Amino acid sequence: MMLKILNKKFHNWVYKYFYKPSFLQKLLAVFFLPLSFMYANIIKFKKFFSREIDFNIKIISVGNLILGGSGKTPLVKEIYKFCSPYMKTFIILRGYKRKSCGLIEVAINGKILTDIKNSGDEAMEYAISLKNANVIVSEDRILAIKKAKSMGAKLIIFDDGFSKFNIKKFDILLQPHKKPFFDFTIPSGAYRYPISFYKYANFIPDLNDVIKKSFIKNPTKDMVLVTAIANPNRLREYFDICKGVEIFPDHYDFNKKELLEILKKYQATSLLVTMKDYVKIKDYKINLSIIELNLTISPKFQDKILNFIK
Incomplete structure (x- = not known):
């Protein structure tokens, strides 16, 4: 239980540090700037000295x-x-x-x-x-x-x-x-590359090139959101419709016992999960509600792909 609480606090702290930093977090980001500049230069060096190989596909x-x-x-x-x-x-x-x-x-x-x-x-x-x-x-x-x-x-x-x-x-x-x-690379900012x-x-792609539609498959009255994705804040729109939210580290390997305990804790009728989480627990015979995301790419996007393929 303590590990779960610490994990939630860690995710919240990291999210605030990268997106809504407090004054102290801003000072910390500034302190790390030399490391960020060093890291960014390493990535630039790697890019500059790389030569593309054509694999004829x-x-x-x-x-x-x-x-x-x-x-x-x-x-x-x-x-x-x-x-x-x-x-x-x-x-x-x-x-x-x-x-x-x-x-x-x-x-x-x-x-x-x-x-x-x-x-x-x-x-x-x-x-x-x-x-x-x-x-x-x-x-x-x-x-x-x-x-x-x-x-x-x-x-x-x-x-x-x-x-x-x-x-x-x-x-x-x-x-x-x-x-x-911040527009900095890690550790001062959220960028992996400059x-x-x-x-x-x-x-x-811009907002008009990718149209997103999400829906819940097999929704129930009392759902608890359980997720182990890199950025759980992307699921905030579902927080309010659930009886509770349980956040785990990215790619976490769930076990059936802890999931049943979560259902019991919240007196929930199903676990609300992403497809990424679903594939790990689909054989546990637990009632699952699944967040499914469908995309439609614009004609301009399709043309970009077709022109490249041709």
């Missing part, structure tokens, strides 16, 4: 510049849905926090070939959510590209591949839902 990367989520996963899904009927498409990602290492084929032609411990939650979400999904996890993106090509891939989509400066690709960069208070790196994007 079209690669689209969906990324962002800040820590935490910016909606990469639902956009990768939508691009896959848009492209896969016309050309064999693979999604390649690192598989962060998975219990395996090396290259793992998560799903091929819609057939799931491994479990969530080996795939990681994000990769399994793709495998379950997408028709005829082709998903590979690998720390080595180049090895995964070669594997996908050997299996007939004509298009590859990187989840969070902006940092792969040595790979020729079409970079889509998502802007944050809420702009950080804000000037937006100039390296091939396309930056």
Whole structure:
């Protein structure tokens, strides 16, 4: 219980530090500026001395510049849905926090070939959510590209591949839902890459390019929100409609006992979860309400993708 309370306080403190800093937090950010400048220069050095390799296959990367989520996963899904009927498409990602290492084929032609411990939650979400999904996890993106090509891939989509400066690709960069208070890189600000790196994007969608619609599948009267995503504040619109909110570290590995205890604690009729959390607990036989996010990309966005592919 104490760990959960400390985790909530930590998430709230980090959110305020990056987006609504107090006077003391601003002083702390200024104190860390030398480290931020050092980190930013290392990233610039890496970018400057990287030379793109053309792997003779079209690669689209969906990324962002800040820590935490910016909606990469639902956009990768939508691009896959848009492209896969016309050309064999693979999604390649690192598989962060998975219990395996090396290259793992998560799903091929819609057939799931491994479990969530080996795939990681994000990769399994793709495998379950997408028709005829082709998903590979690998720390080595180049090895995964070669594997996908050997299996007939004509298009590859990187989840969070902006940092792969040595790979020729079409970079889509998502802007944050809420702009950080400071435009600095970590630890003084929320940026993983200097804000000037937006100039390296091939396309930056605006609000009119991505139309988002969310809904709750299987809603119940008394729900408790349970989440383990990078930026739980993105779910604030659901806080007030739930009997309680339980926040866990990103990619947290839930166990059935603690989830049942949460249901009992709030006298809830279901757990409200994201798809990323759902894939980890779907076999626990607990009543679940699921937040589903559907995207529609604009004709301009579609044209950008088609022009790149052609």
